[in-house]
Amino acid sequence: MSKTIFSLKERPSVPLEVEVFTPDVIAPLSRDEIRALPVFLGKRQCRLDDFFEVEGAGSDELEIHGDAGRVKWIGRGMTRGRITIHGDAGMHLGAYLKGGTIEVTGNASDWVGAEMTAGLIRIGGNAGGQIGAAYRGSLRGMKGGTILVEGSAGIEVGMRMRRGIIAVKGPVRDFAGLQMKGGTIVLMGGAEIRTGAWMVRGTIISLVPLRLMPTFSYACAYNPTFLRIYAKHLQAMGFTIPCEDQAGAYQRYTGDTSVPGKGEILVWRPHGS
Amino acid sequence: MLRIKGGKVYDPANGVNGVAKDVCVGDGKIVAEVEGGRTIDATGMVVFPGGVDVHTHVAGAALNFARAMIPEDHRRHKHFVRTLTTRGGIGGSTPTTFITGYLYAGLGYTTVNEAAMPILSARHTHEELRDTPIVDKSCLVLMANNEMLLDQIEAGELERARHIVAWNIWAAKAYGVKAVNPGGVTAWKWGKDAKSLNEPIAGFSKATPGKIISALANIVDDLGLPHPLHLHCNNLGAPGNYVTTLETMKLLDGNRAHMAHLQYHAYGGDDWSTMRSESVLIAEYFNAHPNLTTDAGAVLFGDTVTITADGPWQHILYKLTGRKWGNIDVENETGCGVVPYVYKEKNLVNAVQWAVGLELLLLIDDPWRVYLTTDHPNGAAFWRYPEIIRLLMDAQFRREQLKKLPPKALKRIFLAELNREYTLYEIAIITSAGPARALGLPQKGNLGIGADADVAIYNDSKDVFQMFSYPRYVIKGGEVVIEEGEIRKTVEGKGLLVRPTFDNKISDFIRPLFQQYYTMAFDNYPVEIERIEHPEFRPCKQSSR
Numbered sequence: 026m027s028k029t030i031f032s033l034k035e036r037p038s039v040p041l042e043v044e045v046f047t048p049d050v051i052a053p054l055s056r057d058e059i060r061a062l063p064v065f066l067g068k069r070q071c072r073l074d075d076f077f078e079v080e081g082a083g084s085d086e087l088e089i090h091g092d093a094g095r096v097k098w099i100g101r102g103m104t105r106g107r108i109t110i111h112g113d114a115g116m117h118l119g120a121y122l123k124g125g126t127i128e129v130t131g132n133a134s135d136w137v138g139a140e141m142t143a144g145l146i147r148i149g150g151n152a153g154g155q156i157g158a159a160y161r162g163s164l165r166g167m168k169g170g171t172i173l174v175e176g177s178a179g180i181e182v183g184m185r186m187r188r189g190i191i192a193v194k195g196p197v198r199d200f201a202g203l204q205m206k207g208g209t210i211v212l213m214g215g216a217e218i219r220t221g222a223w224m225v226r227g228t229i230i231s232l233v234p235l236r237l238m239p240t241f242s243y244a245c246a247y248n249p250t251f252l253r254i255y256a257k258h259l260q261a262m263g264f265t266i267p268c269e270d271q272a273g274a275y276q277r278y279t280g281d282t283s284v285p286g287k288g289e290i291l292v293w294r295p296h297g298s
Numbered sequence: 299m300l301r302i303k304g305g306k307v308y309d310p311a312n313g314v315n316g317v318a319k320d321v322c323v324g325d326g327k328i329v330a331e332v333e334g335g336r337t338i339d340a341t342g343m344v345v346f347p348g349g350v351d352v353h354t355h356v357a358g359a360a361l362n363f364a365r366a367m368i369p370e371d372h373r374r375h376k377h378f379v380r381t382l383t384t385r386g387g388i389g390g391s392t393p394t395t396f397i398t399g400y401l402y403a404g405l406g407y408t409t410v411n412e413a414a415m416p417i418l419s420a421r422h423t424h425e426e427l428r429d430t431p432i433v434d435k436s437c438l439v440l441m442a443n444n445e446m447l448l449d450q451i452e453a454g455e456l457e458r459a460r461h462i463v464a465w466n467i468w469a470a471k472a473y474g475v476k477a478v479n480p481g482g483v484t485a486w487k488w489g490k491d492a493k494s495l496n497e498p499i500a501g502f503s504k505a506t507p508g509k510i511i512s513a514l515a516n517i518v519d520d521l522g523l524p525h526p527l528h529l530h531c532n533n534l535g536a537p538g539n540y541v542t543t544l545e546t547m548k549l550l551d552g553n554r555a556h557m558a559h560l561q562y563h564a565y566g567g568d569d570w571s572t573m574r575s576e577s578v579l580i581a582e583y584f585n586a587h588p589n590l591t592t593d594a595g596a597v598l599f600g601d602t603v604t605i606t607a608d609g610p611w612q613h614i615l616y617k618l619t620g621r622k623w624g625n626i627d628v629e630n631e632t633g634c635g636v637v638p639y640v641y642k643e644k645n646l647v648n649a650v651q652w653a654v655g656l657e658l659l660l661l662i663d664d665p666w667r668v669y670l671t672t673d674h675p676n677g678a679a680f681w682r683y684p685e686i687i688r689l690l691m692d693a694q695f696r697r698e699q700l701k702k703l704p705p706k707a708l709k710r711i712f713l714a715e716l717n718r719e720y721t722l723y724e725i726a727i728i729t730s731a732g733p734a735r736a737l738g739l740p741q742k743g744n745l746g747i748g749a750d751a752d753v754a755i756y757n758d759s760k761d762v763f764q765m766f767s768y769p770r771y772v773i774k775g776g777e778v779v780i781e782e783g784e785i786r787k788t789v790e791g792k793g794l795l796v797r798p799t800f801d802n803k804i805s806d807f808i809r810p811l812f813q814q815y816y817t818m819a820f821d822n823y824p825v826e827i828e829r830i831e832h833p834e835f836r837p838c839k840q841s842s843r
Contacts, residue, residue, distance in 0.1 A: 160369070160370065160373065161369050161370075162367070162368055162369035162370035162371075162373075163370040163373075164370070164621070
């Protein structure tokens with residue numbers, strides 16, 4: 026299958042907003058049309074080829090090379106196809122995503138998959154804060170789809186998320202699942218403080234012990250049936266979560282009772298620990 | 299100089315009903331004849347006087363608070379990019395200042411009345427109105443919960459109360475007086491509300507909401523203000539509140555009064571599950587009492603944000619929605635609440651509200667006394683007025699819309715039985731000539747000789763939504779500001795003012811109280827006249843009483 030390849034000429038001095046980096050926009054265009062697409066350097070409107078070398082005509086598969094850590098809005102609202110970023114990606118990667126796959130080999134910045142509704146985002150390195158979150162003022166964050174992070178993530182992971190899965194292998198910072206309304210967050214490397222603050226519904230799974238807020242109360246230890254399905258799904262994507270009775274059990278905490286909420290935090294405890 | 303040729307003219311102020319004739323403009327006014335100059339061929343179009351909004355919230359601290367509270371609304375709505383003639387900004391429920399001017403002009407509106415301004419943020423309000431181009435502006439100062447005034451009513455010092463009101467109007471550079479939930483906002487500072495007209499309000503032993511209403515209505519009439527007392531009744535939004543509204547209207551016998559957003563005050567039932575429309579009873583009383591005018595405060599389904607000085611009501615609304623809530627305490631003068639809200643078709647209460655607004659517009663016989671508003675942004679944003687015009691002009695379309703409501707709602711409303719359809723002439727009254735008359739602005743809503751040359755020209759089309767959404771030309775003060783769907787020129791609007799007479803010694807009375815109770819220095823409080831852009835004064839008629 027043909028690809029459209031973009032190579033960043035040099036790291037821009039200020040953030041570059043490239044809202045046109047989606048297969049929906051690029052696929053029907055010729056190479057010359059792609060090169061002329063508008064991008065914004067600060068408040069100035071420029072052409073895409075002022076910053077990127079373009080190879081190939083439009084396709085459903087985009088490849089981005091170079092130091093794109095300051096390139097914002099890659100894959101904004103895309104509905105199909107695939108974007109592969111060899112290197113870092115800037116803020117708002119895959120925001121409002123409606124379908125397709127985005128893969129980053131390096132690190133991503135804040136607001137990955139913010140308010141997305143479907144699709145898959147996979148970050149090879151670390152992610153910033155507010156992944157899968159609601160933008161300021163919005164009532165709901167991500168409503169579906171999957172975000173996978175191999176490294177660590179920042180604050181407010183899954184803030185106000187409604188549905189979907191976020192799985193992070195490394196540690197995350199404060200306020201994971203802040204005001205969460207549904208969906209699942211899998212923390213394989215633990216979290217800093219105030220995990221699940223104001224959560225109303227949804228599930229936060231941690232494979233390492235967490236410092237919980239006093240507004241979460243202990244319910245029981247068990248291995249929920251639904252987790253087997255989640256484990257199988259995540260296993261296929263290289264994320265292993267335990268769910269066998271022989272290995273241990275999840276401590277279930279409910280909260281946040283200050284809201285009051287019916288969310289749950291499941292903390293894995295292997296037998297004998 | 300300008301001649302508008304061959305259009306069908308609707309000028310209710312002069313009884314002109316769809317007559318094809320020329321309208322001539324010279325020096326910003328309508329004139330009998332012009333020689334030379336530009337000619338606009340308005341064949342196949344209708345010519346209306348520029349729209350006048352009698353009740354809207356477009357500037358001030360509360361509105362800015364709401365803007366800050368709803369960034370999600372700004373993201374969702376249209377962004378306006380700067381052009382050679384216009385500034386950039388955002389639309390939505392609370393458009394930015396410049397965009398507010400463009401959007402109003404874009405509907406053919408040329409005069410707006412900002413209906414709630416505390417003096418403490420009057421300077422801010424006027425600064426924002428300066429940045430709201432094209433339209434002429436007036437504003438009403440909030441008085442019905444002003445502690446200094448309530449103290450006079452408590453003590454029976456009504457003469458001094460009149461001087462205080464007049465001083466406050468001039469200090470705020472206002473055009474009239476607004477009363478919001480009289481006594482209720484003061485009571486809210488004690489965590490209470492004022493639900494009965496005859497019970498003393500919290501913190502007072504004699505002052506009741508009824509006394510405040512009567513005193514203010516008398517004062518406004520005695521001062522001879524061009525616009526009567528602009529009254530937001532007690533118990534807004536509450537099921538069964540039509541009783542309070544009827545009592546209030548009875549209390550106003552012998553005074554002029556404008557009943558603001560009557561839709562929110564015409565509910566029957568005992569609670570949310572039994573809430574129903576009582577528009578028939580309200581309209582019946584209203585029809586028989588020519589001392590009253592009103593505006594619909596109609597509701598349209600969709601997202602918006604509610605902003606009102608009625609703090610206790612906003613707290614109830616927040617408890618109902620569980621969404622966001624903002625509360626502002628405006629020292630000794632008033633309060634304010636902000637709650638983003640979604641009116642839903644499938645919600646019984648919202649369905650009743652939607653129907654009541656339309657019912658009042660259809661049941662009140664005299665279009666000169668009921669005006670088109672949505673209490674922007676409370677019922678819906680003002681730029682949705684064409685949707686209401688369509689509902690008023692097309693009974694068949696109304697019936698189709700009724701099918702979308704929950705079947706239960708149909709038993710609580712009267713809309714299905716109403717077959718009245720507004721004519722273009724009546725639309726010109728409720729959007730322009732009527733509100734101009736209520737505001738005491740004979741030069742507005744009028745295409746007669748000598749009136750301000752504020753004109754809206756629409757396609758004469760069966761699709762009234764399209765027709766009123768996109769005027770072909772809008773002329774403000776004789777300048778063509780909109781043409782072919784583009785803003786060609788952004789003229790500055792005028793500030794409409796009154797200067798009621800008061801005893802200058804009243805400031806000696808106010809000053810020490812002020813220095814004791816306010817956070818602001820007395821000398822910094824009144825707004826300087828230099829702050830008002832192109833001020834224009836309307837005379838006060840001294841009362842014969």
